[in-house]
Amino acid sequence: MKLILLFISAAVVNNFVLSYFLGICPFIGVSKKVSSAVSMGMAVTFVMTITAAVTWLIYHLILVPANLEILQYVSFILVISSLVQLVEMFVKKISKPLYDTLGIYLPLITTNCAILGLALFAVLREYNFMESLVYGIGAGAGFSLAIVIMAGIREELELAKVPKPFEGAGITMIVAASLALAFMGFAGLISV
Amino acid sequence: MGLPTFKKGIHPNDNKSFTNHKPIEYLPIPEEVFIPLQQHIGVAGDVLVEKGQEVKTGQVIGKSEKFVSAPVHASITGTVKAVDQFLHPLGIKATMIHIEKTAEEDEWETINAPENWETASIEDLRNLIWQAGIVGLGGAAFPTHVKLAPPKEKEINTFILNGVECEPFLTADHRAMLEMGDKMLIGMSIIMKILGTENGYIGIENNKPDAIEIMNELVSKKFPAFKVVPLKVKYPQGAEKMLIEAIVKRRVPAGGLPMDVGTVVNNVGTALAVANAVVEGKPLIERIVTVTGQGITEPKNLMVRIGTPFKTLMESCGGLKESAIQVYMGGPMMGFAQYDMNVPIVKATSGIICQEKSDIFKKKTYPCIQCGNCVSVCPMNLLPTRLSSFAEMVKLEEAEEFGILNCIECGSCSYVCPSNIPLVQWIRVGKLQVSESKRKKVA
Amino acid sequence: MNLTTKMIVVLTVLTMVAGGLLSYWDGITSPRIEAYRLEQLKQAIAEVLPDHESYDEVKADGMILYIGKNSNDPEPVGLAFEAIGNGFQGKISIMVGISLDFKKINAIKILEQLETPGLGTKIVEDPSNKEDRFWFPNQFKNLITEPQIDVVKNIKPGKPNEIQAITGATISSVAMATILNDGIQKAKSIYQLKVQ
Amino acid sequence: MDFTAIIIAMASLGGLGMIFSVGLSIANKKLHVEEDPRIAEVIEELPGANCGGCGLPGCAAFAEAVIAGEAEISGCPVNSDEGSQLIAEIMGVEVTTSERLIARVICQGGDYETAKKGVYQGVKTCIGATFAGGGDKLCSYGCIGYSDCVESCPFDAMYMNDNGLPVVINDKCTGCGNCVEACPRDIMELHPESHKLFVLCKNLDSPKESRKICTRACVGCGICVRLAGEGNMEMQDNLAVVNYDIYGSDPVLPTEKCPTDVLAILGGQVIEEKQSA
Amino acid sequence: MAKSKTTLRYEFLKGLWDENPILKSLLGLCPVLAVTNSAINGLAMGLATTFVLLSSSIIISSIRNLIPNQVRIPAFIVIIATFVTVADRFLAAFFPLISKDLGPYVPLIVVNCIILGRQEAFSSKNSVFRSIIDSSGMGVGFILVLVALGGFREILGSASLFGVTVLGDWFQPWLVMILPGGAFLGLGIFIGIANWINDRRARA
Amino acid sequence: MEEKTNEQEDQKSGPEGADPSLEKSTAPEKDGEKQEPVKKPETPAAKPKPAPAPKDPRDKLFKPEQTLIISSSPHFHTHDSVPKIMWSVVAALVPATVMAIYYFGMDTLIMIGSCVAAALVTEIIMNKMKGEGLTINDGSAAITGLLLALTLPPSLPISAGVIGSVFSISIGKQIFGGLGYNIFNPALLGRAFLQANFPVAMTTWTYPNTEKYAQIDAVTAATPLAQFKFDKIVANYGDLISGNVGGSLGETSALAVLIGGIFLLIMKYADWRIPVSYLGTVFILGGLFWFFSPGNYPDPVFHLLSGGLMLGALFMATDMVTSPITTAGSWIFGAGAGIVLVIIRLFGGVPEGVMYSILLMNAFTPLINRYTRPKYFGEVRA
Ligand SMILES: Cc1cc2nc3c(=O)[nH]c(=O)nc-3n(C[C@H](O)[C@H](O)[C@H](O)COP(=O)(O)O)c2cc1C
Ligand SMILES: Cc1cc2nc3c(=O)[nH]c(=O)nc-3n(C[C@H](O)[C@H](O)[C@H](O)COP(=O)(O)O)c2cc1C
Ligand SMILES: Cc1cc2nc3c(=O)[nH]c(=O)nc-3n(C[C@H](O)[C@H](O)[C@H](O)COP(=O)(O)O)c2cc1C
Ligand SMILES: Cc1cc2nc3c(=O)[nH]c(=O)nc-3n(C[C@H](O)[C@H](O)[C@H](O)CO)c2cc1C
Ligand code: SF4
Ligand code: SF4
Ligand code: SF4
Ligand code: SF4
Numbered sequence A: 001m002k003l004i005l006l007f008i009s010a011a012v013v014n015n016f017v018l019s020y021f022l023g024i025c026p027f028i029g030v031s032k033k034v035s036s037a038v039s040m041g042m043a044v045t046f047v048m049t050i051t052a053a054v055t056w057l058i059y060h061l062i063l064v065p066a067n068l069e070i071l072q073y074v075s076f077i078l079v080i081s082s083l084v085q086l087v088e089m090f091v092k093k094i095s096k097p098l099y100d101t102l103g104i105y106l107p108l109i110t111t112n113c114a115i116l117g118l119a120l121f122a123v124l125r126e127y128n129f130m131e132s133l134v135y136g137i138g139a140g141a142g143f144s145l146a147i148v149i150m151a152g153i154r155e156e157l158e159l160a161k162v163p164k165p166f167e168g169a170g171i172t173m174i175v176a177a178s179l180a181l182a183f184m185g186f187a188g189l190i191s192v
Numbered sequence B: 001m002g003l004p005t006f007k008k009g010i011h012p013n014d015n016k017s018f019t020n021h022k023p024i025e026y027l028p029i030p031e032e033v034f035i036p037l038q039q040h041i042g043v044a045g046d047v048l049v050e051k052g053q054e055v056k057t058g059q060v061i062g063k064s065e066k067f068v069s070a071p072v073h074a075s076i077t078g079t080v081k082a083v084d085q086f087l088h089p090l091g092i093k094a095t096m097i098h099i100e101k102t103a104e105e106d107e108w109e110t111i112n113a114p115e116n117w118e119t120a121s122i123e124d125l126r127n128l129i130w131q132a133g134i135v136g137l138g139g140a141a142f143p144t145h146v147k148l149a150p151p152k153e154k155e156i157n158t159f160i161l162n163g164v165e166c167e168p169f170l171t172a173d174h175r176a177m178l179e180m181g182d183k184m185l186i187g188m189s190i191i192m193k194i195l196g197t198e199n200g201y202i203g204i205e206n207n208k209p210d211a212i213e214i215m216n217e218l219v220s221k222k223f224p225a226f227k228v229v230p231l232k233v234k235y236p237q238g239a240e241k242m243l244i245e246a247i248v249k250r251r252v253p254a255g256g257l258p259m260d261v262g263t264v265v266n267n268v269g270t271a272l273a274v275a276n277a278v279v280e281g282k283p284l285i286e287r288i289v290t291v292t293g294q295g296i297t298e299p300k301n302l303m304v305r306i307g308t309p310f311k312t313l314m315e316s317c318g319g320l321k322e323s324a325i326q327v328y329m330g331g332p333m334m335g336f337a338q339y340d341m342n343v344p345i346v347k348a349t350s351g352i353i354c355q356e357k358s359d360i361f362k363k364k365t366y367p368c369i370q371c372g373n374c375v376s377v378c379p380m381n382l383l384p385t386r387l388s389s390f391a392e393m394v395k396l397e398e399a400e401e402f403g404i405l406n407c408i409e410c411g412s413c414s415y416v417c418p419s420n421i422p423l424v425q426w427i428r429v430g431k432l433q434v435s436e437s438k439r440k441k442v443a
Numbered sequence C: 001m002n003l004t005t006k007m008i009v010v011l012t013v014l015t016m017v018a019g020g021l022l023s024y025w026d027g028i029t030s031p032r033i034e035a036y037r038l039e040q041l042k043q044a045i046a047e048v049l050p051d052h053e054s055y056d057e058v059k060a061d062g063m064i065l066y067i068g069k070n071s072n073d074p075e076p077v078g079l080a081f082e083a084i085g086n087g088f089q090g091k092i093s094i095m096v097g098i099s100l101d102f103k104k105i106n107a108i109k110i111l112e113q114l115e116t117p118g119l120g121t122k123i124v125e126d127p128s129n130k131e132d133r134f135w136f137p138n139q140f141k142n143l144i145t146e147p148q149i150d151v152v153k154n155i156k157p158g159k160p161n162e163i164q165a166i167t168g169a170t171i172s173s174v175a176m177a178t179i180l181n182d183g184i185q186k187a188k189s190i191y192q193l194k195v196q
Numbered sequence D: 001m002d003f004t005a006i007i008i009a010m011a012s013l014g015g016l017g018m019i020f021s022v023g024l025s026i027a028n029k030k031l032h033v034e035e036d037p038r039i040a041e042v043i044e045e046l047p048g049a050n051c052g053g054c055g056l057p058g059c060a061a062f063a064e065a066v067i068a069g070e071a072e073i074s075g076c077p078v079n080s081d082e083g084s085q086l087i088a089e090i091m092g093v094e095v096t097t098s099e100r101l102i103a104r105v106i107c108q109g110g111d112y113e114t115a116k117k118g119v120y121q122g123v124k125t126c127i128g129a130t131f132a133g134g135g136d137k138l139c140s141y142g143c144i145g146y147s148d149c150v151e152s153c154p155f156d157a158m159y160m161n162d163n164g165l166p167v168v169i170n171d172k173c174t175g176c177g178n179c180v181e182a183c184p185r186d187i188m189e190l191h192p193e194s195h196k197l198f199v200l201c202k203n204l205d206s207p208k209e210s211r212k213i214c215t216r217a218c219v220g221c222g223i224c225v226r227l228a229g230e231g232n233m234e235m236q237d238n239l240a241v242v243n244y245d246i247y248g249s250d251p252v253l254p255t256e257k258c259p260t261d262v263l264a265i266l267g268g269q270v271i272e273e274k275q276s277a
Numbered sequence E: 001m002a003k004s005k006t007t008l009r010y011e012f013l014k015g016l017w018d019e020n021p022i023l024k025s026l027l028g029l030c031p032v033l034a035v036t037n038s039a040i041n042g043l044a045m046g047l048a049t050t051f052v053l054l055s056s057s058i059i060i061s062s063i064r065n066l067i068p069n070q071v072r073i074p075a076f077i078v079i080i081a082t083f084v085t086v087a088d089r090f091l092a093a094f095f096p097l098i099s100k101d102l103g104p105y106v107p108l109i110v111v112n113c114i115i116l117g118r119q120e121a122f123s124s125k126n127s128v129f130r131s132i133i134d135s136s137g138m139g140v141g142f143i144l145v146l147v148a149l150g151g152f153r154e155i156l157g158s159a160s161l162f163g164v165t166v167l168g169d170w171f172q173p174w175l176v177m178i179l180p181g182g183a184f185l186g187l188g189i190f191i192g193i194a195n196w197i198n199d200r201r202a203r204a
Numbered sequence F: 001m002e003e004k005t006n007e008q009e010d011q012k013s014g015p016e017g018a019d020p021s022l023e024k025s026t027a028p029e030k031d032g033e034k035q036e037p038v039k040k041p042e043t044p045a046a047k048p049k050p051a052p053a054p055k056d057p058r059d060k061l062f063k064p065e066q067t068l069i070i071s072s073s074p075h076f077h078t079h080d081s082v083p084k085i086m087w088s089v090v091a092a093l094v095p096a097t098v099m100a101i102y103y104f105g106m107d108t109l110i111m112i113g114s115c116v117a118a119a120l121v122t123e124i125i126m127n128k129m130k131g132e133g134l135t136i137n138d139g140s141a142a143i144t145g146l147l148l149a150l151t152l153p154p155s156l157p158i159s160a161g162v163i164g165s166v167f168s169i170s171i172g173k174q175i176f177g178g179l180g181y182n183i184f185n186p187a188l189l190g191r192a193f194l195q196a197n198f199p200v201a202m203t204t205w206t207y208p209n210t211e212k213y214a215q216i217d218a219v220t221a222a223t224p225l226a227q228f229k230f231d232k233i234v235a236n237y238g239d240l241i242s243g244n245v246g247g248s249l250g251e252t253s254a255l256a257v258l259i260g261g262i263f264l265l266i267m268k269y270a271d272w273r274i275p276v277s278y279l280g281t282v283f284i285l286g287g288l289f290w291f292f293s294p295g296n297y298p299d300p301v302f303h304l305l306s307g308g309l310m311l312g313a314l315f316m317a318t319d320m321v322t323s324p325i326t327t328a329g330s331w332i333f334g335a336g337a338g339i340v341l342v343i344i345r346l347f348g349g350v351p352e353g354v355m356y357s358i359l360l361m362n363a364f365t366p367l368i369n370r371y372t373r374p375k376y377f378g379e380v381r382a
């Protein structure tokens, strides 16, 4: 039950994008079309899950015993970026369609706050391995939810007569603001 | 629940009382006619006459050897004054043959009709229909002989005679059924013989009870194999796909033709023309035109020669009123606006409607409020609002994905749109662009 | 050097340099950070406990009891501990100072909370209340904890174990009471087990 | 200073670094997918307007086509010669510079010059108007005037003048041809810069008709043909036509002899000067 | 990328407006949104980011020829992360209150797209000196926007600026401005205004 | 589409004799953009005009005997129009408005008036800024202001209402492009903004000025939902129907709202599927919880009658701009909103979730539209 609540909390109530402002760059950049948003969402969820697992291991098996918490950021980011690059190369090699729908988004993700943020939050909140993993999946689902909704809205807005200065990023921010207001309805639903 | 019909659609005021009680009048042979070479879907014919040449009524003056095409005939006896570009009622300049009347009485050049059509070969009959230049008189003007020559693998088992006339104002088909039902049914029998089918339906909307009654009577007397089907009054019941769904509950696949579901549909006027050609050897040189609307002094149903300028018809109806502000060819839902009354009647002209007031003129257009009215009436189950925005924003791929090419341009969506958006016009733009970009891709 | 070796060497050297540098920096900064943390803790304890000179720490079950002492007084002046629980949005952690019999709260200090600004954050301070910005946490001063802390709404508390909820943030108010009630129970059992 | 701590740190992070660099270098060998690096270089040099002027769905597609040898290096109408040169360097070949094309507006029938046939109501685009008789101008061949061409120009090289006619700003026009595609009446034409002489009309009506339709229509009087000389110009369907293969680049023609002023010698200047009066 | 022609002056100034990392390139938005609930936080964040940006540019541009392309990104990131840790610890040790307010967003500078983006686009291709100019321009542009946005949100949301009350009692603070919604809203309006000004400038 | 009338047409060709195009020969010079002509073009302005020539060369041109309208089919149109629909909605809100004034006094009228006025003024200002024609006549801005006012607590300061109204129209509607293009319901977005902005004022309720509450001297009241949520007190149905309870101005009387709503449904200005599925889902889902645990959860009828559900379901979820256009979409929209509502009401941190449930479904509407596109006639989908 705790894990389920943790998942919902990470995905909806404390949405990474809408309440923690993590991963805004891809949220703005890759939300023009629903199809690419879905791919991006999947890619992020995938990387988040790996990240949650790997960084937990590194932190608890290497850094804490050696009393090297100061290396947290460097080691996390090194591991994440290398892993992502490996996965990208692997995907590119084995399947062209998979690469086209997922792979091309992977390099973008390395420089995504949401991933590192996830790793740091998991450490900060002292999750155990399972919790950490669920948190990763939940956060990924939350990111996907936000970006897919945003992409749907932006596709619709293509047909709208948004004033010129607000086209693109401006209106996207306003929509994000509205989404954040709407998601406040879930405030207090779960406090994990 | 009652009468059969199709899903969705609209109920505009039918306005048929202007002319539905007026018998067909024969318009005197006009002084001059302008006969466009292209009055049908398909290849335009080549001109067979020269300036100054004498022609007889029924003489072939333009034709092409291509299959999807129909010859055109002189509709009066006279002299060719010119072969030149004139304004076509579709708003374009087109090559027409201008003939001036020389004889008060027709001198006929008929086609060789067989003694008895019932024994004639199917090939001969079809050839006869081609020679007579018969095209669909229901509006699309598709050459009838092509329609009656389905590929072998498509077995045709149903024929539907389209007496729906769902467009408001028009009563030409209605009067034809009342006055010439007999001949029409002979035409229908001929068509069915060519198609080799046994099941014949006659679809008539319930707002023409007299036509239903007369047809029923004729059918029960002479053509017991046919079935008259009264239909619920709803626009666009007359569109082939809707009619087929209403009567035989078959759905023509997207991008397909009625023959894909073993059906052929023809207009009542077409059947009449077939009978004229096969029984009397008369090519298609005249048709019934409803001249109606508040803007004309005396609305009438007229039998007129093809090529007669609109002006002539209007004069015989007492002339256009001062107050008229819009004239269109065809019904108010699909008709084409006219600005020059010198344009000629073509084979597809079912009516001339003169309006004193316009529903859309000066009405403000608002942005789409997403009310979904258009979606809920589109008989083709499309999303007109999206199609029109896609066309406006030139998003051709989306437009195609959303099925823009399936729109039959019936106008139901524009009719109900509270924002008064010219949806159909945008959709037409989109259709054109989508098919162009498709063609480019193929090339 | 071929590419592969170059890749390996560059990255290894880089990471080694980085590791060394950071570790050196760690040596400089962490004592300060630790000192600051202790300072904060001491200050919080000082705020919730009556005057004392030093405190002892008793650790058990993930909770630390700070027992405040004066050198000339054999009896401790009181007890402090950190109570943690769920608020409206996330964790609330409160430093509680309480009497040794666990019957009366001395004072509390909220260390961390994530409540909605302007609403739930009134548990810490209420800038719109001009007379007493700290009226809510001040209610806990000398609050009786038995049988338990209760919350009332929209009326002045009648009993010594009652506090008044914040308008528009009943949930946060109730959460505070719950966290305290639970924390006190836990601290009490630890105290009884370990100290007495 | 605690040196052991520093050494441990260096060793652990260095170790991590080594592991991943080894992993990456192996992956780099084993999983490498060949892709022509020149594609990226070519994309760098392209203007990135994604206008489709090259006939391909975008700059990236054009780059791929260039590399594959399927497209001309100078095939991007927007790119500067310098840019093409850079691409050529990447490809290692010489560029053939083609003559610059400029879009011309072949109609002078603005709101002021043409007869009106009625009141148009509906979609205010040229192509939309073709579904309703072609707007409110009587001429069936001339500019409809609802600015489809202007909208289609990706380089802001066109505008509508007060007279309801499009105008090309020569310096900005890249000859991409979008406007030519957009115009349902084929009023926009692409011409090499060297074409100087133009008959700015498309009306094929008989002289009698065209006189009634527009004050600036070619009425087919044939004066220009006679002046220009046989073969250099001719009359086709009531319209004078310049034979650009042999004429029109350096014409010495008294254009003012044209009774309706449709004959024009256009240098690099904006056509508007010719059209607005 | 033949940028060599541009003047140094432009190299610096472009970061302030023409290529402002936030308003134009829309990079590094997370910290922008997360920490701008007050002007002082914005300033601190801006300074920290600029520090990291500047120092890593120096290092990367000086060793740019040594790093093989394939490990470019991991190498850059390690360098950046090192400086981030330095900055983070510095704040924690010397400015604990600000460090607490900025929370986990300081470490997130590591993945701030601006920093990596500048390294990729500029430092790895240009000399140390040019990189310094470029980074300082970008950094100043970043700080300016952060402080402006922070100030805007602080005034509306807390009726104060840099912690000093500026609006009187009559003003009921707009709490939404210090909530997530307000962050997005504020940035959206900023971007809109920036574009509007640009449009005007382009037309003039 | 700008309309063109005959008069305008005439004006366009200018006053008799004057040659408008002469001025145009000095058309805006764009520096550097024009090259010098190879040979100076002969413009007629420079050409000596033949002296007795007709004043206007166009005199020779064809003039139609009767100016006819050229438009594309169809030429028929319904008599519905956007303003007609919008003003009908305003009319349908009259009962609820009257009840609000009855229960909460004349201050209510001021609040409603200020909100509507603020909405209209903002609309005008935005129109001007965007350089477009005024759009207040279409009535949609008035609805937004009115609906916003009806969802506010009676004791809210007028200034807050005005701020919300301005936000609704500017950010909620006009920045998206104006009528028809907004993604979120403007009135609700305005309310959500206020809720986040002034959380205390937005959750402070007063009792209606009726006898029942005359003796109670509490300044602040609790809404029936809050009473249930925090104290498990169920209000009586009679009060809920008539509106004799604490709550937002226009939401307390379920009956008044229902009357207006039914009028809209009959006129087909609102899609009946949305209220039916919304209310139905709440009834069923709420009922299930109640059935299994009546002590913890309120009964379904209470769900329907309390809070802003009626107002939301009939007037706000049905806003056509922000709800799906497909029929399947409407069902999903209503059901989704119902589920979200029940979750928030039963488990959320806030007592009422109508606003949030509708806003959330607004966000999903584009996706719903996308995935519920009906199969077009004869379509075969892979
Ligand atoms: C390009 C084209 C090809 C057609 N081919 C056939 C055909 O082979 N057989 C046939 O029976 N009808 C054919 N039709 C005619 C259609 O079935 C139909 O009668 C025509 O499109 C007009 O129908 P409508 O008035 O309902 O639009 C064709 C129509 C078009 C446009
Ligand atoms: C919207 C719409 C309405 C139509 N209404 C009629 C009608 O009322 N009567 C009719 O005969 N044909 C009508 N048609 C044409 C028919 O679809 C079909 O083309 C015709 O019945 C075929 O017969 P024909 O080839 O003899 O013309 C309509 C077509 C469309 C698209
Ligand atoms: C955006 C938002 C934020 C909220 N934040 C809090 C909060 O921090 N603490 C809290 O107790 N309730 C919070 N609430 C819950 C409501 O205010 C709830 O109505 C209140 O707790 C009930 O208290 P009352 O009975 O005094 O009105 C929030 C509600 C909303 C809409
Ligand atoms: C049935 C119906 C319900 C409406 N509900 C709302 C509403 O809840 N909020 C609102 O701002 N406008 C509402 N409007 C008005 C209008 O649709 C709204 O202002 C648009 O969303 C603005 O683009 C409604 C209109 C209709 C016809
Ligand atoms: S979209 Fe086409 S088929 Fe559908 S209603 Fe409109 S015109 Fe008719
Ligand atoms: S009927 Fe008109 S307003 Fe309604 S959805 Fe369709 S296009 Fe939009
Ligand atoms: S004027 Fe025409 S050819 Fe020239 S740039 Fe514009 S669209 Fe291209
Ligand atoms: S030139 Fe063609 S596209 Fe341009 S306004 Fe004229 S008709 Fe329209």
Ligand code: FES
Pocket: A022, A023, A024, A025, A026, A111, A112, A113, A114, E027, E028, E029, E030, E031, E111, E112, E113
């Ligand atoms: S700063 Fe780019 S994703 Fe966060």
